[in-house]
Amino acid sequence: MPPSCCGYLSQYTHHHLVAFLLTFFSYVLLHASRKTFSNVKVSISAQWTPSVQNGVLWETIIKSDNHLFADEKQATLFLGALDSIFLFSYAVGLYLSGVIGDRVNLRYVLCFGLCGSAAVEFLFGTLTEWLHIYNKYLYCGLWVLNGLLQSAVWPCVVAVMGNWFGKTGRGFVFGLWSACASVGNILGAFLASSVLKYGYEYAFLVTSVVQFAGGVVVFFGLLTSPKETGLGPVETDTDSHRPLMSDEEDEVEAYARRHPSVQQTEESLECSQAISFFQAFRLPGVVPYSLAYACLKLVNYSFFFWLPFYLSNNYGWKEAEADRLSVWYDVGGIIGGTVQGLISDCMGKRAPVLSLSLALAMGALVGYSRSPNDQLINAVLLAVTGFFIGGPSNMISSAISADLGRQEALRGSQEALATVTGIVDGTGSIGAAAGQYLVSLIESKLGWMYVFYFFIVMTGGSIVFITPLFIRELCAMWRDRRALRRQL
Numbered sequence: 236m237p238p239s240c241c242g243y244l245s246q247y248t249h250h251h252l253v254a255f256l257l258t259f260f261s262y263v264l265l266h267a268s269r270k271t272f273s274n275v276k277v278s279i280s281a282q283w284t285p286s287v288q289n290g291v292l293w294e295t296i297i298k299s300d301n302h303l304f305a306d307e308k309q310a311t312l313f314l315g316a317l318d319s320i321f322l323f324s325y326a327v328g329l330y331l332s333g334v335i336g337d338r339v340n341l342r343y344v345l346c347f348g349l350c351g352s353a354a355v356e357f358l359f360g361t362l363t364e365w366l367h368i369y370n371k372y373l374y375c376g377l378w379v380l381n382g383l384l385q386s387a388v389w390p391c392v393v394a395v396m397g398n399w400f401g402k403t404g405r406g407f408v409f410g411l412w413s414a415c416a417s418v419g420n421i422l423g424a425f426l427a428s429s430v431l432k433y434g435y436e437y438a439f440l441v442t443s444v445v446q447f448a449g450g451v452v453v454f455f456g457l458l459t460s461p462k463e464t465g466l467g468p469v470e471t472d473t474d475s476h477r478p479l480m481s482d483e484e485d486e487v488e489a490y491a492r493r494h495p496s497v498q499q500t501e502e503s504l505e506c507s508q509a510i511s512f513f514q515a516f517r518l519p520g521v522v523p524y525s526l527a528y529a530c531l532k533l534v535n536y537s538f539f540f541w542l543p544f545y546l547s548n549n550y551g552w553k554e555a556e557a558d559r560l561s562v563w564y565d566v567g568g569i570i571g572g573t574v575q576g577l578i579s580d581c582m583g584k585r586a587p588v589l590s591l592s593l594a595l596a597m598g599a600l601v602g603y604s605r606s607p608n609d610q611l612i613n614a615v616l617l618a619v620t621g622f623f624i625g626g627p628s629n630m631i632s633s634a635i636s637a638d639l640g641r642q643e644a645l646r647g648s649q650e651a652l653a654t655v656t657g658i659v660d661g662t663g664s665i666g667a668a669a670g671q672y673l674v675s676l677i678e679s680k681l682g683w684m685y686v687f688y689f690f691i692v693m694t695g696g697s698i699v700f701i702t703p704l705f706i707r708e709l710c711a712m713w714r715d716r717r718a719l720r721r722q723l
Contacts, residue, residue: 247400250464254399255408257457258392259415261349264449265388266419267426268356268442272317273540274427274561275360275435277547277554280310282435283369303369308679311544313371315675318540320375321382322668326661328386333657334512341391341459341653348387349450353443355381360439389632389660394653397637398460406585409634410576410626417565417572417625420539428558515654520639520704525659527700528631529666530693531593534600535628536667537674537690538564538621549683550608560614567618568625575626576634584712585635586705589627593698596623597691604687624694632660666693 283303304310336344359377363369392415400408426445427438458464515521542564546557571592579588599620606613640655670693677686 250458250461251399253456254395254458255412257453258395259412259418261345261449261453262388262392262415263419263422264442264446265349265352265385266416267423268353268439268446269385270420270423270539271356271360271427271438271442274424274543274554274558275431275438276314276544277557278431278435280307280314282364283310283313303371312675312679315672317374317378318671318675319668321378322536322664322671324379324382325386326664326668328383329390329657329661329664330512331657332387333390333654333661336387336390336394336653336657337651341395342454342457344387345391345395345457346450346454348384348391349453350447352381352384352388353447353450355384356439356446357443361436361443364434364436386657386661386664390653390657393633393636393656394640395457395459396633397640397652400637406576406578406580406630406634407573408576409637410573410630413572413576413629413633414569416629417568417621420565421562424543424558424562428555431555431558512654512658515640515651516658518639518651518655521655521658523700523704524631524635524639525662527589527697528628528659528663530696530700531624531628531631532660532663532667533670533693534690535568535624537670537686538624540671541674542617545683546613550613552610556610560610560617563614563617564621564625567621567623568629570618571622571624571626572629572633574622576630579630579634584708585630585638586701586708589630589701590698590705592623592627593694593701596620596627597694599623600687600691600694604684627697632656632663636660 284305284307304313332344332348355377359374359381363373396409396412423442426441430437430441542561543554543557546552546560547554550557552560575588575592579585582588599616599622603613603616603620606616636656636659637652639659640652673689674686677689
C-alpha cells in the first residue's frame with residue numbers, strides 16, 4: 236500500500252527546504268535565460284533580414300552586415316537549426332555530465348554549468364549586438380558551447396534532490412519541484428518582454444547576469460547531500476531504493492544477477508562506487524522511459540521554442556503579447572506535474588497516470604490547433620494542453636528518473652542518479668533536437684496545422700513506449716488486490 240499522501244511532509248528538516256529551494260531556483264534561472272532566445276526570435280529574425288520600404292530593399296540604401304539572410308523564411312530555418320544544434324550538443328553533454336556528476340562534487344559541476352552558460356549567452360545575444368558582429372558560424376559555435384554547459388545542470392540538481400528526498404512522497408515533491416522549468420519559462424518571458432522595447436540584446440543581458448549571480452549563490456550555499464550537514468546523516472525512508480514504476484521484482488533480480496558488482500552490503504553503502512554508463516543504460520525501465528521521453532520532449536520543447544513565434548506569426552499579435560500569453564502553457568505544466576505526481580504517489584504507480592494524461596494530450600492538441608483568434612480562449616486551451624503534456628514531461632524528467640536511479644538493483648550504489656538522469660534527459664534531448672528543425676521545415680513547406688499533426692503522432696509514440704510498463708503495473712495492481720482479498 237502506498238504511504239499517506241500528506242503525512243510524509245513532517246519528516247523533512249530546514250536542510251531539505253534549503254536544498255529544494257536552491258536546486259529549484261538554479262534551474263529556474265537557467266530556463267529563464269534559455270527561454271529568452273525563443274521569446275526574441277521575431278526581433279532576431281527582423282534584425283537578420285533586410286527591411287522593405289516603399290517596395291525597395293532598405294539594404295540597397297543603407298549597407299548593413301547584419302543582414303545574414305535574404306528573407307524571413309531563411310532566417311526562420313536558421314533559427315530552427317540553432318535550436319537543433321543547441322539540443323544535440325545538450326544531449327551529448329547530458330550523457331557526459333551525468334557520468335561526471337556521479338564522480339565529481341555535484342556543487343562544482345552545477346555552478347560551472349550555470350556560470351559558464353551565463354557567460355556564453357551574454358556573448359551570443361548582447362556582446363555580438365553591441366559590437367555589431369554578425370556571423371552564422373560564430374552563432375553556431377557559441378550555441379554548441381551553451382548546450383554543453385547547460386547540460387551540466389539538470390543531472391546535478393536531480394541527483395541532489397534524490398540525495399535529500401526518498402521514495403515516500405517523491406511524486407508530489409518532485410512534481411512540485413519540477414515546476415522549476417515552467418517557472419523559469421514564465422520568468423524569462425516576463426523579463427524578456429519587459430526590456431524588449433530597448434532591443435533583444437538587453438533581454439539576454441538581464442537573464443545572463445541574474446543566472447551568473449545565482450550560480451555564485453549556489454556555490455556558497457548548497458549542500459549536495461545529508462552527509463555534508465555535519466550533523467550526521469539525515470534519515471530518509473528505508474525503501475528509497477525500491478522502484479515505484481514497476482512491481483516486477485524478477486526483472487530487477489535478473490539485472491542484479493547479471494551485474495553482481497553493483498550489489499554491495501548495506502554496511503558498505505558509504506563507500507559505494509558509481510556504476511558505468513552502460514550498466515545504467517541497461518537498468519530496468521531506463522530504455523522505455525528514455526524513448527518515451529524522446530517523443531514527449533520533442534513536443535514539449537517545440538512549444539517552448541516556437542510558441543511565442545507561432546502566436547505572433549499565426550495570429551498577428553505583438554511579440555510582447557505573445558510572450559505573455561505563452562506562459563499559460565507553463566502554468567498548465569506546473570499544475571499538471573504536481574497533481575499527477577500526487578496521484579501517482581497515492582496509487583503507488585506512475586505509468587497509468589502518464590498513459591491517461593498523454594491520451595488526453597492528443598485531444599488537447601487537436602483542440603488547440605483549432606483555437607480561434609481570441610486571446611482568452613487561446614490561453615485556456617494552452618493551459619489545458621500544458622497540463623496534459625508538460626505534466627508527464629516533468630514527471631519523467633524528475634520523479635521517474637529518481638525512481639530509476641534508486642531502484643533495487645542499485646542498493647549497493649547510490650552513485651547512479653546523475654548518470655540515469657543524464658541518459659533519460661539526453662535521449663529526450665536527441666528527440667527534441669531532431670524535432671526543432673523538423674518543425675521549422677514542416678511549417679515552411681506545409682503550414683502550422685501539419686506541425687500539430689506531427690505533435691499528435693509523437694505524443695502517440697510516447698504512449699506506445701510506456702504501454703508495456705502500464706500493462707505490468709495494471710497486472711501488479713490486480714495481483715495485489717487478489718492477494719488482499721485472500722487475506723480478508
